[in-house]
Amino acid sequence: MTFAAAPTGIGMVGVALAFGLTVVTMAYAVGHLSGGHFNPAVTLGLWLGRRTRSRDVLPYMATQVVAAIAAAAVLFAVAEGRPGYRLDVDGLAANGYGVHSPDKYTVGAAFLIEALLTLVFVLIILGVTDRRAPAGLGPLAIGLALTVIHLVSIPVTNTSVNPARSTGPALIAGGWALAQLWLFWLAPLLGAAVAGVVYRHLTGETGAEPVAAEGQDVAEGEKIMR
Template identity: 70%
Template sequence: MRTRTPAPGRVDGVETAPKLGRRLAVELIGTFWLVFAGCGTAVLSARFDTVGVGLLGVAFAFGLAVLTGAYAFGHISGGHFNPAVTVGLWLGGRTRTADVLPYVVVQVIGALGAAGVLLAVAEGRKGFSVARDGFAINGYGTHSPGGYHLGAALLIEVVLTAVFVLVILGATDVRAPRGTGPLAIGLTLTVIHLISIPVTNTSVNPARSTGPALVAGGAALSQLWLFWLAPLAGALVAGFGYRHITGGTGTIEAAAEAQDVDG
């Protein structure tokens, strides 16, 4: 069974995919936008005087960023912007094996670039300190916004990443309503942040965690392992689980094969 190539085009009736370099470029840009928009809202706007956007604003910033990025770039690269999503789609039969590592690498680079730009902007305010003011890092224990312990952080990140990847697989299934996928994905990410910001500051995305952690250093780096392990574990559950739940990968090829079998 062939996996669906992300964002196919057509040349003389034959499906083709954008070149890998183009797909990697938009994955980098999309991940940059997601991390800069979401973490930027948390660092620059969430507690701004009396008009800060707070937790609700941060949640919507992440959701709107992935929604707009998916509409802008989903037709080119698939609009992953997240190593856990890439792994989940690969396990679910939607992404080619050869694309997984390059996607993950550029996603981390994009996130690191966003964190670097965000730091440069944040330091434009006199007296800003990453240690004192925070940098939208993910954490548990004393570094959890609500003081949640390691077990709670691990559980919620696994569960919410699994839900997120399942929604992505379902919303982009060939049998799903066309054109509505980014909306469902963006709203899901918003809800995920509303649930879990108090627990871990919400990761469900190893790249999103890595960029700010590399810039902030210290405890953010020492706890970063969790925000790779848990999202990837959730992606594994969703990627394998989706096939069993729906009876297929949700691709055009799988649907054609099912018709051949049924016929």
């Protein structure tokens, strides 16, 4: 007896959940060590929101990009193990606009969705890591937000909101992916910058709201100074 092969793809919902659940688990795993920075746009937004020390910004961003390139290389090595796989035909989930958008969205639409969704994402991160927010639920909210963001924007750009995530596949795929990479740096960084500045003014915070281990030290220091 033979059985027809079942489809193995996880679809758009599966991809969205994979990204969201990855961020949830990693934020819980290492958030208490480093603040859980996996995204240059998030690092920029948190720095402008005065949650991250200036001296950490460039090392964090460099680490994120290097890690993303390494991850893309591993993904490519796995993909090559599938019979018939061709990089120029099957791609590597690179982000794109125009003819390289999954549903052929224009460059303007791609820029708008990436900037806006990154702005929302960083606002959510700033909100759930605020010392006034319910403790322990931040990573879950962040992961759910990223899942929703993917469901909205996969058809538009294949979803970036993370310049490092875009850089890894673009460097391996080359060609059009590398030529269009500028948008997936500029739009997310712009959205994150707006979020970082706006959050402080909307909430009336002093700005001394670092996360993870150093937060308590700063809070105690403020009490002493008063």
